Amino acid sequence: MTNNEITPFQIAVPQSDLDDLRNRLQRTRWTDELPGAGWERGVPASYLRDLAGYWAEKFDWRAQESMLNAYPQFTTVIDGQRLHFLHIRSARTDATPLLLVHGWPGSVLDFLDLIEPLTAPGAGEPAFHLVIPSVPGFGFSGPITETGWTxxxxAAAFAELMARLDYDRYGVQGGDIGAFIGPALGRVDAEHVIGIHANALVTFPTGDPADMAALTETEQERLKAMKNFQDDMSAYMQLQGTRPQTIAHALADSPTGQLAWIVEKYKEWTDAAKDLPEDAVDRDRLLATVSIYWFTDTARSVANSYYERFHDASMWAPKPPATVPTGVAVFTTADYAIRRFAEKAHNITHWSEFYQGGHFPALEVPDLLTGDIREFFKSLSTDD
Known part of the structure; x- marks a missing residue:
């Protein structure tokens, strides 16, 4: 493959890998649990045993694989790294190119329910050509083969991808780490990015006493929730951000361990009104995501992305406010964005707050996310 070649791609997990997964799941050495602990100390063994049993005996990976393969997929090499992406063009001639960037623990699967409404909308709604990449190091864009993938x-690799697809002007949407990569794209490719839409945007207190005094009751609650996350829910981030190789050994060897590592986040970060992860996110979609992490053996390079973020001095260095118009959607759980803080770093032109959904709105409330993406990009002119 030459450095500029774009090659059609189809997912085809070997049957031997499926057999190995089932065998490993069946041979799990289960831990016990303290009576009455629930989820406070992590994923309950009883819950995980049931979910792993479903994964081994009832989950149909081939059906998920076929569903993904129904969409045009491609790979190309950018900056020495294979990059996998879906590319779905709208039939509308006035469609806007839109890059959708997933987070962790996510994949291109996150956006499947957005494809039809964004590419083939009803009358009066904007249409989009969609480019949905696997983030370098994740899924079929992994593993990474060298350090330095900040x-x-x-963002620079994604800018090159959009140029390679002949998209001169395009928008970006992303959540979680996609809400870091999206704004980074707005800085490295500002002349081509028309707007950035983000959910789960991380905002930090400015330290300005006037800002703190002006916080609303809701914003104060978000700050408290963010502190609770840092104090009681961020162990995964500290491990991946400081010792990615160590945690990778456990996750790469045990599918049950990989399942627990990921499903905990679907419990803690989805809408708090939902009791179990599968009440918020379809169980097969969840397991398909975990399966992608497992089959691509990307535990190490995924964890490494946190290490790069933790140790990238330029990322945290003071910089001028961004200029690209930015829209933010705030959902209920694990979303701590505060507008007055966001405005110090981003050119906020659109801000929406929702009272359902959580950290994974593309999976939990795709209709709300789709509507907000439309409203944001409607407000922008692509003619300048």
């Missing part, structure tokens, strides 16, 4: 480097 968010800025990933």
């Amino acid at each position: 968010d800025t480097r990933i």
Whole structure:
């Protein structure tokens, strides 16, 4: 493959890998649990045993594989790294190119329910050509083969991808780490990015006493929730951000361990009104995502992305406010964005707050996310 070649791609997990997964799941050495602990100390063994049993005996990977393969997929090499992406063009001639960037623990699967409404909308709604990449190091864009894949480097690779597809002007949408990569794209490719839409945007207190005094009751609650996350829910981030190789050994060897590592986040970060992860996100979609992490053996390079973020001095260095118009959607759980803080770093032109959904709105409330993407890009002119 030459450095500029774009090659059609189809997912085809070997049957031997499916057999190995089932065998490993069946041979799990289960831990016990303290009576009455629930989810407070992590994923309950009883819950995980049931979910792993479903994964081994009832989950149909081939059906998920076929569903993904129904969409045009491609790979190309950018900056020495294979990059996998879906590319779905709208039939509308006035469609806007839109790059959709997933987070962790996510994949291109996150956006499947957005494809039809964004590419083939009803009358009066904007249409989009969609480019949905696997983030370098994740899924079929992994594993990475060298250090240094910071968010800025990933953003530059995505800018090159959009240029390679002949998209001169395009929008970006992303959540979680996609909400870091999207704004980074707005800085490295500002002349081509028309707007950035983000959910789960991380905002930090400015330290300005006037800002703190002006916080609303809701914003104060978000700050408290963010502190609780840092104090009681961020162990995964500290491990991946400081010792990615160590945690990777456990995750790469045990599918049950990989399942627990990921499903905990679907419990903690989805809408708090939902009791179990599968009440918020379809169980097969969840397991398909975990399966992608497992089959692509990307535990190490995924964890490494946190290490790069933690150790990238340029990312945290003071910089001028961004200029690209930015829209933000705030959902209920694990979303701590505060507008007055966001405005110090981003050119906020659109802000929406929703009272359902959580950290994974593309999976939990795709209709709300789709509507907000439309409203944001409607407000922008692509003619300048």
